[in-house]
Amino acid sequence: MAQDQTSGIDEAIRAAGGVEGLGDALGCAHSSVVRWRQRGRVPADRVVAIESATGVPRDRLRPDLYAQPARPGMAEAQAPFVAEARSLGLDPERIAEAALRTAVSDEKARRWAEENREAIAAHNAWVEEHGVILAKYRMF
Incomplete structure (x- = not known):
């Protein structure tokens, strides 16, 4: 200890x-x-x-x-919900996979935005001052 x-x-x-x-x-x-x-x-x-x-x-x-009390593993903690989801005709594995994929993707995006916050702010300030590059050629 x-x-x-x-x-x-x-x-x-x-x-x-x-x-x-x-x-x-x-x-x-x-x-x-x-x-x-x-x-x-x-x-x-x-x-x-x-x-x-x-x-x-x-x-x-x-x-x-x-000390934090030991938490049950994900499988043990979710067991009651898995059974209920199956009884409702849902696919708990697919749902869990999609939720994890979304959570990981969202966290990566949040971290990227945080790591690049200064560069994004500098770019936005430049565009604010000078306008969009080649704006006169844009068709939209």
Whole structure:
């Protein structure tokens, strides 16, 4: 368990730009952060502040306090719906495949738009200022 906690504090230190950055973000001595790292344990009263400052989830910082309960696998969780869908004449495998395909496609599009937000904004600003390239030749 200490392995997970150490990797969580290491992740928080990296996210904050180093030991000094995390100490400054929390308003505490840098030596305190070093001690937490050496001990492999973040004090319980600092977990939420570290999560807020770095974005590292609390269950990564202190899994002993914030461990997520085990979730059933997708097949087990969906079993009642599969039976009901079949009783209604639906094909649950086809529906699940289509839903996953759509979700993956939507997430890829969202990430692409986010990654290219600045370029898209720059292009739109250029078009706004100069107009569409070769607009006089457009037939629509």
